[in-house]
Amino acid sequence: MTTDPSQLQLTADGRLKHFLTTEGLSRALLTEILDTADSFISTQERAVKKVPLLRGKTVVNLFFENSTRTRSTFELAATRLSADILNLDIQRSATAKGETLMDTLWNLEAMYSDMFVVRHADSGAAHFIAEQVTPNVAIINAGDGRHAHPTQAMLDMLTIRRHKHQIAGQIVAIVGDILHSRVARSQIHALLALGAAEVRVVGPATLLPKDIESLGAKAYYDLNLALRDCDVVIMLRLQKERMQNALLPSEGEFFKLYGLTTEKLALAKPDAIVMHPGPINRGVEIESAVADGPQSVILNQVSYGIAVRMAVMAMAMSGQQASQQAAQQPVEGDTE
Amino acid sequence: MKYLHIRDARVIAPAQQLDDVCDLYLAEGQLRAIGEKPAGGTIESTLDAQGNWLVPGFIDLSSYLNEPGYTQRGTIASETRAAAAAGFSHVCAQPLTRPVADSPAVIQLMQDKASSAGYSRLLPLGALTQGLEGEQLANMVSLRNAGCIALSNARQPIKDSYVLRRLMEYAATYDILLFLSADDAALSNGGVMHEGPTATRLGLAGIPETAETIALAQILLLIEQTGVRAHISQISCARSVSMLREARQRGLQVSADVAIANLCYTDAQVNGYDSRYHLLPSLRSEADRQALLAAVNAGELAICSNHQPHEIVAKKAPFAESAAGMALYAPFIGLLLQRVNDGELTLNAALSALSTLPAATLGLHSGFAEGQRFNASLINPEQTDAYGRSGQVIATFVDGFKVYQQPS
Incomplete structure (x- = not known):
């Protein structure tokens, strides 16, 4: 009955029809996403920024979890593709009235929506919707629990590619709270598929999930060791509640051990770039001098976000349409 | 005495190291005999269990x-x-x-x-x-x-x-x-x-x-x-x-x-x-x-x-x-x-x-001892179930009464 997320998001001929996870996607498809995003970056620099790829389509932003920043980039991306867009901050209101997730979505589907951009606190929520609720609506995962945040990961890939020219061969360190990070999981899958030489995950044992190496990453407890020969350093945001949950003693101690300072960054390759999915906790995971320094590419990341989201929305919508047309074609030999 | 006769079942009771094709005779909710019919009494009905397992x-x-x-x-x-x-x-x-x-x-x-x-x-x-x-x-x-x-x-x-x-x-x-x-x-x-x-x-x-x-x-x-x-x-x-x-x-x-x-x-x-x-x-x-x-x-x-x-x-x-x-x-x-x-x-x-x-x-009884309440089920090990696996229950007995019979 259930399908692996990596298969569920593809059409029979291997095109994207949902975008749920970076796991299981081929290097060719990930590269196509990046190339498409690249082409949209040039349109962003024009006076008229709109392209008509999603004209007449309705995109619904379904945010069960608050996120102004991610939601706005999706909204801008949909607008620039000429789609009609509806923003719904559902959070807990509908479910608090006793409506199930399925009821909410069936109502929206009945309004002839073509695409749902979904953010939800439960791992697997986007997958559940794509498989069991509204299979004919293209689903874009805008973050599900600890599982995946594939558009964020792809904008990180775009950032790396634009600064380093390629992802193949790069040594990348991801530092901080890996346990709770959907971004880290999506980055690991994308980096490895795109040929990164090594992906290192760095943090204390409380913040590294058990068996993280089964995803192909290498676990490090010592930031100084992990930074050696690194081409890319990705710092993750540390949530305040980690201190209350006995995962860390204090922000101060975390910064001493895993905070990125100019001194520590010097251990990486001289041309290493520093990334952060934002919003930054200055003085907790990264020192201001590094965040604002010459090796930081943090601001560029934000501007690439719209292009990447335009790319996956356009690709998934086209794949979804192709797959529905294929389903409507009469089967050969079927007389009726 | 009137007996229910279960014929030719493979009777398996691990506790008694019993695994044999034989006949059973039940009366008044109890197992009365394994093998030969007890003297006296008549057989009221016979259940042909050939090819099936009778298990506790x-x-x-x-x-x-x-x-x-x-x-x-x-x-x-x-x-x-x-x-x-x-x-x-x-x-x-x-x-x-x-x-x-x-x-x-x-x-x-x-x-x-x-x-x-x-x-x-x-x-x-x-x-x-x-x-x-x-x-x-x-x-x-x-x-x-x-x-x-x-x-x-x-x-x-x-x-x-x-x-x-x-x-x-x-x-x-x-x-x-x-x-x-x-x-x-x-x-x-x-x-x-x-x-x-x-x-x-x-x-x-x-x-x-x-x-x-x-x-x-x-x-x-x-x-x-x-x-x-x-x-x-x-x-x-x-x-x-x-x-x-x-x-x-x-x-x-x-x-x-x-x-x-x-x-x-x-x-x-x-x-x-x-x-x-x-x-x-x-x-x-x-x-x-x-x-x-x-x-x-x-x-x-x-x-x-x-x-x-x-x-x-x-x-x-x-x-x-x-x-x-x-x-x-x-x-x-x-x-x-x-x-x-x-x-x-x-x-x-x-x-x-x-x-x-x-x-x-x-602290309950289990198995097939003569004179005890008869709790058992009859299993067809070959018949496939709705999921395509082998094994189906044909009948279940509780205290000598057949409480379940597979619908034909």
């Missing part, structure tokens, strides 16, 4: 019947019928009902419903704590007197080790049997599946093995201290198997069971966020599954269904929000015989784990 009635040490209170999931009548169709003559019903089965009135109601339905015999498990809240002792003696065969907290947490100690002491005073499950809620910490590679990949919060083993260590030490009669419900880890073995070697009298699902599946089944496999206890690693199978083969663990049906909508949700539990009566025989056919369980060990061992825990 299965005794289920854990099942959720959901009545009273959750009848949208199933009723005592529907679920005891399903149990009979899976070969169970006796079913221990967990007290997770609404209201909770912590009073003689609810126990009485459940027994009335079961006897008027007339399928498998219901053996009520009374709540160990009031409202299953884990804090205040339930009226244990009243529940025992009302007919509870044992008391259980239905996998709901006991507040702390102090309450655990006291409830064991109190139960020991009156020689009341306790069913205890090993789960340290603080270590489970909101987890929804086995902590391992699949949980990491799917981003689901994990339940570490130590959530079970630490709780089990605590339970075993307190059983030793209090001398309570206790049974450990549904262990899931290899380490728990060895801990139980060590405790028994020290002389502790303690029985335990494993849910059929943990003998058949591993955590890999959750791939694709398949909420059907959201179970408690969680499905664990292949090494755990192998250790549990070995323990069943060694006669150290009983098997229970841990049948827990839910309404469809409770399962149709993102994994963490879906209800834990699975309806297991319909696939039960197929799953069990698949283990046997795949060489993972011996037939004798599998049958013993469903009859001899649970009977010993509960």
Whole structure:
């Protein structure tokens, strides 16, 4: 009955029809996403920024979890593709009235929506919707629990590619709270598929999930060791509640051990770039001098976000349409 | 005397080292003879059982019947019928009902419903704590007197080790049997599946093995201290198997069971966020599954269904929000015989784990002794079930009465 997320998001001929996870996607498809995003970056620099790829389509932003920043980039991306867009901050209101997730979505589907951009606190929520609720609506995962945040990961890939020219061969360190990070999981899958030489995950044992190496990453407890020969350093945001949950003693101690300072960054390759999915906790995971320094590419990341989201929305919508047309074609030999 | 004659069945009763094709004669609810017809009397009817197995009635040490209170999931009548169709003559019903089965009135109601339905015999498990809240002792003696065969907290947490100690002491005073499950809620910490590679990949919060083993260590030490009669419900880890073995070697009298699902599946089944496999206890690693199978083969663990049906909508949700539990009566025989056919369980060990061992825990009779109440089921090992697995129950007998007959 259930399908692996990596298969569920593809059409029979291997095109994207949902975008749920970076796991299981081929290097060719990930590269196509990046190339498409690249082409949209040039349109962003024009006076008229709109392209008509999603004209007449309705995109619904379904945010069960608050996120102004991610939601706005999706909204801008949909607008620039000429789609009609509806923003719904559902959070807990509908479910608090006793409506199930399925009821909410069936109502929206009945309004002839073509695409749902979904953010939800439960791992697997986007997958559940794509498989069991509204299979004919293209689903874009805008973050599900600890599982995946594939558009964020792809904008990180775009950032790396634009600064380093390629992802193949790069040594990348991801530092901080890996346990709770959907971004880290999506980055690991994308980096490895795109040929990164090594992906290192760095943090204390409380913040590294058990068996993280089964995803192909290498676990490090010592930031100084992990930074050696690194081409890319990705710092993750540390949530305040980690201190209350006995995962860390204090922000101060975390910064001493895993905070990125100019001194520590010097251990990486001289041309290493520093990334952060934002919003930054200055003085907790990264020192201001590094965040604002010459090796930081943090601001560029934000501007690439719209292009990447335009790319996956356009690709998934086209794949979804192709797959529905294929389903409507009469089967050969079927007389009726 | 008028006899029911069961002809040419392969009669298998591990406790009596019996495995032979022979005839049985029943009268007045009792088994009267194996082999030759007793002198005198007439044969009223004959059941041709050629090619079928006649095995002791299965005794289920854990099942959720959901009545009273959750009848949208199933009723005592529907679920005891399903149990009979899976070969169970006796079913221990967990007290997770609404209201909770912590009073003689609810126990009485459940027994009335079961006897008027007339399928498998219901053996009520009374709540160990009031409202299953884990804090205040339930009226244990009243529940025992009302007919509870044992008391259980239905996998709901006991507040702390102090309450655990006291409830064991109190139960020991009156020689009341306790069913205890090993789960340290603080270590489970909101987890929804086995902590391992699949949980990491799917981003689901994990339940570490130590959530079970630490709780089990605590339970075993307190059983030793209090001398309570206790049974450990549904262990899931290899380490728990060895801990139980060590405790028994020290002389502790303690029985335990494993849910059929943990003998058949591993955590890999959750791939694709398949909420059907959201179970408690969680499905664990292949090494755990192998250790549990070995323990069943060694006669150290009983098997229970841990049948827990839910309404469809409770399962149709993102994994963490879906209800834990699975309806297991319909696939039960197929799953069990698949283990046997795949060489993972011996037939004798599998049958013993469903009859001899649970009977010993509960102090019931099992097997085929002349002059005893006849509890048995007739299995066609070849017939395939709705899931394509081999093995179907043809008929189930409870106290000599045929309570289930496969629809033709």
